[in-house]
Amino acid sequence: MSDTDRDDSALFELFFSEDSPPLTDAVVDAFLASPAQATAESSKRVMILFVGKVLADLHKEPIKVVGAEPFGRWIETVRRNARLALADIGTAIGRDAAYIERLESGTLWPWASDPQDIARLIFLFRLHIDAASALIQRSFALSKIHVSGDVIARAHGGRMTEERGNSTRRALDMFLSHKVKAEPLDQSINEWLTKVRLQLEGHGHQDLLS
Amino acid sequence: MDDFGDPKFVTKLIAGDPSAFATLCAALSRKLPEFIVRSSGLTYSDAEEVASEVLFKVHGSIKTFKPRPGAKVTTWIFEIAKHAAIDRRRKLHSEYQMSAAQVDNEETQSTSSRAQYQNLKTPTQYETEMLGDAELSVGLRILPYKKAFSKLSERERDILRMRYVLEYEEISVVEGEEVGALRTRHSRAQKHLRELSNMPGGTEL
Numbered sequence: 001m002s003d004t005d006r007d008d009s010a011l012f013e014l015f016f017s018e019d020s021p022p023l024t025d026a027v028v029d030a031f032l033a034s035p036a037q038a039t040a041e042s043s044k045r046v047m048i049l050f051v052g053k054v055l056a057d058l059h060k061e062p063i064k065v066v067g068a069e070p071f072g073r074w075i076e077t078v079r080r081n082a083r084l085a086l087a088d089i090g091t092a093i094g095r096d097a098a099y100i101e102r103l104e105s106g107t108l109w110p111w112a113s114d115p116q117d118i119a120r121l122i123f124l125f126r127l128h129i130d131a132a133s134a135l136i137q138r139s140f141a142l143s144k145i146h147v148s149g150d151v152i153a154r155a156h157g158g159r160m161t162e163e164r165g166n167s168t169r170r171a172l173d174m175f176l177s178h179k180v181k182a183e184p185l186d187q188s189i190n191e192w193l194t195k196v197r198l199q200l201e202g203h204g205h206q207d208l209l210s
Numbered sequence: 211m212d213d214f215g216d217p218k219f220v221t222k223l224i225a226g227d228p229s230a231f232a233t234l235c236a237a238l239s240r241k242l243p244e245f246i247v248r249s250s251g252l253t254y255s256d257a258e259e260v261a262s263e264v265l266f267k268v269h270g271s272i273k274t275f276k277p278r279p280g281a282k283v284t285t286w287i288f289e290i291a292k293h294a295a296i297d298r299r300r301k302l303h304s305e306y307q308m309s310a311a312q313v314d315n316e317e318t319q320s321t322s323s324r325a326q327y328q329n330l331k332t333p334t335q336y337e338t339e340m341l342g343d344a345e346l347s348v349g350l351r352i353l354p355y356k357k358a359f360s361k362l363s364e365r366e367r368d369i370l371r372m373r374y375v376l377e378y379e380e381i382s383v384v385e386g387e388e389v390g391a392l393r394t395r396h397s398r399a400q401k402h403l404r405e406l407s408n409m410p411g412g413t414e415l
Contacts, residue, residue: 013351013352013355014352014355014356014359015249015371015374016249016250016292016295016296017296017349017352018293018296018349019349019352019356020292020352020356021356021359021360021367022281022285022289023285023288023289023292023371024281024285024367024368024371025215025281025282025284025285026364026368027368027371027372027375028282028284028285028288029282029284029384030368030372030376030381030384030385031241031245031288031372031375031376032214032237032241032284033383033384034376034380034381034383034384035380035383036241036244036245036248036375036376036377036380037240037241037244038240038241038242038243038244038247038254038257038258039240040240042240042243042254042258043239043240043243044239045258046239046242046243046258046261046262046265047235047239047262048262049258049259049262049263050235050239050261050262050265050266050269053262053263053266054266054269057266057270080228083226083228083231083269084228084232085228085229085231085232087232087236088228088232088235
């Protein structure tokens, strides 16, 4: 290595080593404001990896035991515990936040979704297929008596808010889900579940199937 | 780009508001990989892995974030990214050395294992010399440059660091200065740094 190369190497280290001076707001702000950025595909891969790490950290082993809640509400509970936004989950499975919101709230039942999307969710949330099936069974039972329309609730302060309404709707779903009698799944839903299982098999997620 | 320095936004982040973190992620998931690639020379694939690790670390520790005076939360995150990228490079280099040693010890190699070995990221001469036995002396080796850098004006330090991760055209968009003026500013800062550190001239930073 020549002296010149050695100088260049030292300058590289000046900016990129444990001993380099800390970054400043000016430099980071300039980078953030500049057009320099990775592609949307690259960004998506980062989000998939990030969300996967958060959820895997929460549940290191596949979840085999679940409560009596419907599928969407279970997803919502775990997502909230993980402090992830609807958009985070949506990005990680290639859908938008509105899709996840509809799934969580029961506006969209899981069997009305593409089996591939639900398989991705099941994989992301480390949910064993037996547990997923139990949650879907609860969703199915709840779908038979689902309350239609928006729930409006009044907070202690007397103000009606969407958030309060959603919270009440969630509580109502959980209550009904615990009370409702389990019903055998329709043939079409069983076939749909088989497709979900095949998706998981196809991607080699044996730990969620065995 | 959102103002991530807004105290209200930072308060929401520290409180663990998922929507605030999602806003941050939406921006940083595109910026961090690019920053890591440009500053460390890692591949995009490695940079994406490092960026996701950084977001994961930040997500887990944001509640303990205590802003230091003059440093935004984004600066804190980019500093974490810088160190995570350094760790990744070190790990890759270590893996390369182990693989190379393994290959040396094997008398016969299959075509596939040889190809796998050849596909490993090959360290540059710089990496071999700088991250090898001389690793412990990095701090000492860059000390003159570090001292010289600290003596530069803030404006000089900024242009040197910006140029390290941004093209002149990109800096021009942010700084509102002509590319020619930026080149002059950078050249002067570079010359000043060399004078202060007694570096030989003539090399491009």
